[in-house]
Each structure stands twice: as structure tokens, then as C-alpha cells.
Amino acid sequence: MKNKNNKRTLKAAETKRRIYEAAQQLALASGIENVSVNSIVKAAGVSKGSFYVHFESKDALTADLVNDYTMSADLTYRSFLESLPAHESVFDILMMLAGEISDFIETKIRLENMRVLYKAHLTKTIDTTSAMSYNRELYKLFTEVLERGVRQGELREDLPVDTLAKHLIMAIRGITFEWCIRHPEYHLKEQVEDHFKILLYGLKK
């Protein structure tokens, strides 16, 4: 017996799916922080113990939900980038991309979900690899744009482009964190744009 499609394995997968989808639905309605494990297993029609057979913790389930969302977000960013006119300067493209990401976080993901995500990141028992990995699509996106900037002579060449991408994304994350703390008197998009103006000026050739 390996990972065959036997009756047992199939039933287990089905149970996991039911828990995941129940959680997804409840989280969509109330925000995952207001949904208890008890309510998830009740909605899924399984026992609490069963939840912990399939998920390490509530935070781990949350991370799964977020990671799915992260991947779909990156697809949005990619199509935004591809929708931009080819003649734009790399400086302007980076500014617009940062603005698009700010908008997406503010209107689609929303404050309470960002807070949950960042708390999950800070909980050391949780694997948030897929949102933090340098292999994440978002890093590739920034790297591609920066590479073009170097090729066209707009950007300094003494720092590798993947390092620059890390700095820029880290900056967006930092400002978003600050926004989570200082909301509502702090405006995400405005601050991202102001900060990027300073940062990108420091990257010009």
C-alpha cells in the first residue's frame, strides 16, 4: 500500500476538505478571528479531534487560507503589471505597482485580515513560508521590473536586483504593518507612495 486511492485515504481527504471549506465560508462571513474551532467542526459535521488530525492548529489553517489568497493576489499584481504601457519608465512602473498593491491590501484583503496574517507570521510555531518565501511570485515580479531598470540604465548596478526587490517588498510590508497599528489616522497608499519616492530616488543611477 502506498498513497493509493483507497477508501480510507479518500475519506480522509474528504474530511479535510469539508473542514477547510467550512472554515473558508465562516471566515468570509465573520473574519477568521471571530470563528472558533468549535464552530468550524460543528459546521463541517466532524469532531474537534478530527480537526487536529488534519490541521496542526487553528493558526495553521489560517495560514493555509491566507496562502491560497496570497497566490491569487500575486496573479492580480502580474496582470496589473502586464496591463501597463510598455513605454513607462521603470521608476513609474514601480510607483504604480506599489500603489496597486496598497489598493489591493486596503480594499480587498482589508485591515483585520492583515492583522491576523501578521500575528500568524509572528507566531513561531506556524509555517508561513508561502507568503514569505523569496520564491513567491511577487519577488519575481519586482526582480523582472528592476532588471529592466538596470538594462535601460535607469538604476544603479552596484546592488543585485534580487536584493533590491527584497528591500522594496520589505518596505511595503513595513509600511503595511505600520498601517495596521496606526489605522485610521495613517493612510496606506499615501505613505507607500511617499516612502517609495525617497527609496527609489536612492536607487537611481
Add this chain to the structure above:
Amino acid sequence: MKNKNNKRTLKAAETKRRIYEAAQQLALASGIENVSVNSIVKAAGVSKGSFYVHFESKDALTADLVNDYTMSADLTYRSFLESLPAHESVFDILMMLAGEISDFIETKIRLENMRVLYKAHLTKTIDTTSAMSYNRELYKLFTEVLERGVRQGELREDLPVDTLAKHLIMAIRGITFEWCIRHPEYHLKEQVEDHFKILLYGLKK
């Protein structure tokens, strides 16, 4: 009766002090996240209900502990700044100050306490004003240095110095947050210095 030194008020203050000091001691030994409210009240010799008479929540107590620490940290930064030779350029001073703050966070405050602090910041029911307030000593410190930079013609004048101070401190917080998530493969001081080099270049006249 106003806020007189009557017997009742004094006894209440004494109770609060005992809880606070018990928490401080236990937190020092094990880290506040490994100390339960039950263990604090047991050590202080009071009931659990009494804890919640004097503190809104465990997180609120944590915030108090952190805020005390924050103020003492800012004193350290101020004396570091005053220990620097007067002839240094503002650029170098800012780099050294950022480096000092990184060192302090890494070796004195330490990772697990920064994680607790940032989680507290993300919990909306908690007042973390004293660490986040723009009146915090740290903001004054940066503002003073930046002002000198403008006066000496080292820095651009189109952005107000208090705005610049906010950007720089936000950047340190962002990098520290990234460090909390990516530790141990991410080096705080190194990253702060690399990022500041880019950022400060964007502020030069």
C-alpha cells in the same frame, strides 16, 4: 473625597504594584508569553478577579512592561547620540544611530520580546500609545539630527524633518518586523544598515 491618600486608595495602589512586580519578575525569568495570569496572581498573592480590577488584560499589562522598557531604551539612545563626536556628518550619525538601535533590539530586548510587542500592537483592544506616539523621545532624537542635517545643507529641504523622522523610524520598525519573521537567516543590523544606505541616499541634497 478626591484622590486623597486614604486607606482604600493606598491599599489598591499597593495591590496593583504587587501584581506588576510579580509579573515583571516572572517575565524576566521566562518571557511574558510563558507566564500565565494564574501564575502572576498566585505569585502576587491576590485573586484573579483582582488582576482584572487593575489591568484591562494580560496584553495591557504586557504593554505597560514594554512601555517602561521603551522609555529606558530611548534614554540609552539619547546618551549614545550625545557620546558621538560633534564633527560627524549627519549621514554618519544616522547610520550609527540606526546601528545602535539594531544592536539594542538584538541583544537587550531580544527576539521573543519583540514578537510579543508586535503582537500586542496588532491587537486592537490594546493601547500601545507610548511606544507608537510621535511624541516619543525617539522621534525627537531623529528630528533633532535631521534638523541639523538641513541646517548644514546635507539634506533636502522639500520634506519636513518630522515627516522624515517618521519615515526612518517606520523603516527600522519594518525591518525589525521582517527580522522577527525571518530570523535566524535574516540579520537585523546588516539589513538596517543596507536599507538605510539606500534610504539616506534618497534624502541627500
Add this chain to the structure above:
DNA sequence: AGATTTGGATGACCGCGGTCATTCAAGGGC
């Protein structure tokens, strides 16, 4: 001094996230 109000202190209680000994079909090995 006696009656009334105030507010610190109490501990049983709650729902939470998480654990674990136990159960019991489904799946080999012979």
C-alpha cells in the same frame, strides 16, 4: 452614630485553542 454609597477583592464560571487515550473500520500478510 447610624445609614448609605463606593469600589477593591473574590472565585466560580465561561468559551477558547489544544491534547490524548481509546475506538474501530479499512488494509495488508499469511
Add this chain to the structure above:
DNA sequence: GCCCTTGAATGACCGCGGTCATCCAAATCT
């Protein structure tokens, strides 16, 4: 076909942070 192993499923149970009706001594009012 029989026996042993595997692992999904279970729910009573735990310690946690937090609540609240109740108590009662100190403070104030008359």
C-alpha cells in the same frame, strides 16, 4: 478467511485569558 497493523475519528478533558454577581470594609452623608 483470519489476524494483526494502521490511522482517521472521537469527545472528555486541560489550562488558558477573561467575566461577573456578590461581598464587605472604607468613605461619605445626614
